[in-house]
Amino acid sequence: MKETFSTLLRYMLISGVLVHAFEPISTTIVAGVGAASLGMKLYNYLFETCDENWIGFNATGLQEDLQKKLFGQHVASQVVFKAVTGFMNNENPKKPLVLSLHGWTGTGKNFVSQLIAKNIYHKGMESGFVHLFTATAHFPHTRDLETYKTQLQQWIKGNVTNCPRSMFIFDEMDKMQPGLIDSIKPYLDFYERLDGVSYRQAIFIFLSNAGGQNIVQVALDFWTAGRQREEIQLKDLETAVSLSVFNNQESGFWHTSLIDKNLVDFFVPFLPLEFKHVVQCGMAEMAAKGLELNATVVDRMARDLNYFPKDERVFSVKGCKVISSRLDFYTD
Structure with a gap:
């Protein structure tokens, strides 16, 4: 949506049609049409609608x-x-x-x-x-x-x-x-x-x-x-x-x-995750939490998780599922 709410509201006030947008009867057809158009823009900004204002593939x-x-x-x-x-x-x-x-x-x-x-x-x-x-x-x-x-x-x-x-x-x-x-x-x-x-x-x-x-x-x-x-x-x-x-x-x-x-x-x-992927998840989670990135903490947390096969420890058992809660433990 290209217009911000404040810009749209200011324009409606300056143009003198804000009242018309909410009055049941407009004084002129032109004002009524303009008010309806701007009122619809305001509605589309405030309330989600099934159109390009709210849905668009990126x-x-x-x-x-x-x-x-x-x-x-x-x-x-x-x-x-x-x-x-x-x-x-x-x-x-x-x-x-x-x-x-x-x-x-x-x-x-x-x-x-x-x-x-x-x-x-x-x-x-x-x-x-x-x-x-x-x-x-x-x-x-x-x-x-x-x-x-x-x-x-x-x-x-x-x-x-x-x-x-x-x-x-x-x-x-x-x-x-x-x-x-x-x-x-x-x-x-x-x-x-x-x-x-x-x-x-x-x-x-x-x-x-x-x-x-x-x-x-x-x-x-x-x-x-x-x-x-x-x-x-x-x-x-x-x-x-x-x-x-x-x-x-x-x-x-x-x-x-x-x-x-x-x-x-x-x-x-979706393939099972390896140790390096768990570390990547941990670093991303720290960033998302607004924490100072600390590779040592993430590495320690990742190494304490369970992996399989048991001896080789190649793939993580739980992947990134428990990263968020585990990080809280290790950062505290």
């Missing part, structure tokens, strides 16, 4: 965030950037963008979903057009599965009707009740409209630990063979991950038509 910002803030995830960074950029630059997509992010805890899945939201919506995750669902919080009871299906369908339909460029994030898909996510399958498909509503501009992101073991095994195999981590490519991981979550009876993706009908655009693998 490709450069997303690329820089992925490169500078996400550590150890060269595959995920590349896939996410290309997928989101291609979708947002497509004026007439054939279906919604559907990304499924997989990997062990602390590898950056939630963080990446936040970066995507930040670079599309001016309010980021605080936007009224970004909707986060957590399996254990929003869908906890097996007995209420059919109720959840109906509620989820209504929620998505209502929000996309309100704003076609809506984003839906489903966390803990590995704990989601099997069958629930299939209830929204029609909204992710190649339909132009369903009951008068188009879902083609929406974004759906699924976050899951399922498939993490397969990803870890690939990383271990590369390390054992003496190959560089950066040699790992999407093709080395994607098929194994998709098959793993599809056949996992405890996964929300178990035998789901979303996979069977190829409605997930990308299964994005």
Whole structure:
């Protein structure tokens, strides 16, 4: 938004139309039109609306965030950037963008979903057009599965009707009740409209630990063979991950038509983090907390964490998940 609130307000006062903007009857048609226009600008500044005032893709910002803030995830960074950029630059997509992010805890899945939201919506995750669902919080009871299906369908339909460029994030898909996510399958498909509503501009992101073991095994195999981590490519991981979550009876993706009908655009693998990545997370967290950067403190904290294999200590067990709380302990 190019005009600040104070600039807009000052202009309205000087031009003598501020009163007209709020009066039910304007003294002239010209004044009424001008007041309505300026009143709408003021409204769009103060209240989030589903238009370019509040929604606009920043490709450069997303690329820089992925490169500078996400550590150890060269595959995920590349896939996410290309997928989101291609979708947002497509004026007439054939279906919604559907990304499924997989990997062990602390590898950056939630963080990446936040970066995507930040670079599309001016309010980021605080936007009224970004909707986060957590399996254990929003869908906890097996007995209420059919109720959840109906509620989820209504929620998505209502929000996309309100704003076609809506984003839906489903966390803990590995704990989601099997069958629930299939209830929204029609909204992710190649339909132009369903009951008068188009879902083609929406974004759906699924976050899951399922498939993490397969990803870890690939990383271990590369390390054992003496190959560089950066040699790992999407093709080395994607098929194994998709098959793993599809056949996992405890996964929300178990035998789901979303996979069977190829409605997930990308299964994005997040590799286990190494010691150097944990250090990078620690330094970034210190900066975010406004603390004086101290490599010695971060190094000591990182070394005290658990790694595997036990003897070689190559990969972090919890990644960057506990960095924030651990830093508080070490800095105090």
